[in-house]
Amino acid sequence: xxxxxxxxxxxxxxxxxxxxxxxxxxxxxxxxxxxxxxxxxxxxxxxxxxxxxxxxxxxxxxxxxxxxxxxxxxxxxxxxxxxxxxxxxxxxxxxxxxxxxxxxxxxxxxxxxxxxxxxxxxxxxxxxxxxxxxxxxxxxxxxxxxxxxxxxxxxxxxxxxxxxxxxxxxxxxxxxxxxxxxxxxxxxxxxxxxxxxxxxxxxxxxxxxxxxxxxxxxxxxxxxxxxxxxxxxxxxxxxxxxxxxxxxxxxxxxxxxxxxxxxxxxxxxxxxxxxxxxxxxxxxxxxxxxxxxxxxxxxxxxxxxxx
Numbered sequence: 659x660x661x662x663x664x665x666x667x668x669x670x671x672x673x674x675x676x677x678x679x680x681x682x683x684x685x686x687x688x689x690x691x692x693x694x695x696x697x698x699x700x701x702x703x704x705x706x707x708x709x710x711x712x713x714x715x716x717x718x719x720x721x722x723x724x725x726x727x728x729x730x731x732x733x734x735x736x737x738x739x740x741x742x743x744x745x746x747x748x749x750x751x752x753x754x755x756x757x758x759x760x761x762x763x764x765x766x767x768x769x770x771x772x773x774x775x776x777x778x779x780x781x782x783x784x785x786x787x788x789x790x791x792x793x794x795x796x797x798x799x800x801x802x803x804x805x806x807x808x809x810x811x812x813x814x815x816x817x818x819x820x821x822x823x824x825x826x827x828x829x830x831x832x833x834x835x836x837x838x839x840x841x842x843x844x845x846x847x848x849x850x851x852x853x854x855x856x857x858x859x860x861x862x863x864x865x866x867x868x869x870x871x872x873x874x875x876x877x878x879x880x881x882x883x884x885x886x887x888x889x890x891x892x893x894x895x896x897x898x899x900x901x902x903x904x905x906x907x908x909x910x911x912x913x914x915x916x917x918x919x920x921x922x923x924x925x926x927x928x929x930x931x932x933x934x935x936x937x938x939x940x941x942x943x944x945x946x947x948x949x950x951x952x953x954x955x956x957x958x959x960x961x962x963x964x965x
Contacts, residue, residue, distance in 0.1 A: 661685040663726035665711055665759060666733030667704070668695030670836045670843075671774065671828075674877040675730060677701055682881055687724045689717070694736065699835055711755035721762045729763050730772040730880060731756060738779060741801035742925040752804035753811075760815050770822045772883050773812060776805045777827035777891045777932040778868060787931035788869070788895045791827070799925040809889065816887075824883040826876075829893030829932050833873030833952060834959035844900065845870065845953065848907055849960045852915045858907075860900050862922035867897035869931040872952035875945040882941040893932030894945050910953050 662679050666672040667688030672695065679686050680703055688700060691710040700706060705724070709716035711733045734752050735741065741748035756773070763771050779802030781789045797803045808825075815821040836843045838850035848858045871893050879892050898906075904917060937943045947955070 659683065659685045660727045661687060661724065662728045662730055663687045663689065663720070663724060664730045664732060665689045666695060666731070666774075668692060668697060668699050668706070669732060670694075670699075670833075671831055671873055671876060672730075672732040673699035673701075673835060674833070674873045675732065675880045676704060678877040678881045679730075680704070687720070687726060689720055690733065694837060711759055712751060714758050717758055717762055721766045725766055726768060728770050728772065728884060729759060729768050731759055732774045734774065735801070738799050738801045738925065739923060741799050741804070745800035748800045748804055752801070753807050756808045757811060760811060760821065764815060764819045764821055768821065770824065770884065770887075771812065771815070772880060773808060773823065773825045775809055775825045775827045775889070776802060777829050777893055778930055779927070780806050780827060781930065783927050784930055787867070787897055787929055788893070788933040789891065789930065790933045791889050791891055791936055798927060822887055824887055825889045826879060826883060827889065827891045827932065828876060829869035829871040829891075829930075831871055831873050831876050833956050836873075836956070838960075844868075844903065845907075845956060846960075848903070849911075849957055852907060852911050852913055853960060853964075855915075857916035857918045858904065859918050859920055860904075861920050861926075863919065864901040864904070865899050865928075866926065867899045867929045867931065869893035869896060870898055870903075870949055870952070871945055872947035872955070875943075875947055878946070879937065879941060879943045882943050886940055888940070890937040890941065891932040891934050892937055892943070893934050894949070895931055895933055896949075897929060897931045898949060906950060906953050907957075910950065910957050
């Protein structure tokens with residue numbers, strides 16, 4: 659039975675990927691420092707280590723004991739706005755932590771390294787979305803810079819050290835288990851506020867667009883990624899503005915909630931959508947959930963768990 663080590667596997671996206679690997683018969687090892695992840699996100703049958711990717715000693719001990727066939731790297735500093743306020747901290751986690759895992763992956767002869775990159779922050783301003791993988795990458799935040807940096811390190815480790823890799827550039831991922839208390843995840847934040855009867859806050863005029871992709875579609879892509887190599891966008895190809903998102907949420911929730919507009923925040927792009935044609939052709943991946951279906955599933959989960 660092949661073994662996959664998932665860093666950040668107790669987190670929102672990571673835990674769905676862990677479930678997908680388990681369901682497909684893989685042995686799964688999770689490393690998470692629980693800064694944003696939660697033990698209760700993990701299904702039975704997982705080997706769990708509370709450890710930090712920025713601690714080489716922690717990671718060396720785990721790799722030495724478990725000797726994984728594959729590494730799926732989702733542990734990260736995920737807050738784009740924090741990256742602009744604390745770029746040094748962002749780089750320590752997202753760049754140096756990733757290099758530590760890459761070094762160990764070479765040392766312990768990992769077959770493939772799967773990296774959670776970003777499509778939303780890596781391209782910078784795109785005049786005519788959707789963005790393609792071969793477009794220039796001009797990120798406007800340290801978070802995006804760090805993700806692109808790791809992609810370049812992946813290329814180095816592949817060309818020079820022989821480590822096979824896949825980098826998956828995600829759109830704006832949403833779904834059950836997303837933490838509304840973080841700064842990332844407008845859908846989770848809005849749903850939590852609607853349930854509590856609080857107003858939803860829009861920064862700017864609400865016309866910024868994003869490509870929202872449901873977390874179970876992302877988990878499926880991470881399973882398919884075990885059999886390919888290279889860099890892939892994962893999105894729907896559709897732009898959705900925050901104002902349109904509000905209308906979807908009103909329809910799904912059946913509530914006419916208050917919306918408050920506040921000053922725009924720095925470091926955020928205006929428009930993005932991702933072309934995932936390469937993923938369709940090579941991975942056989944296409945998103946299964948429409949935005950309305952995904953929001954309905956997410957709303958149901960938040961209602962049931964009283965987040």
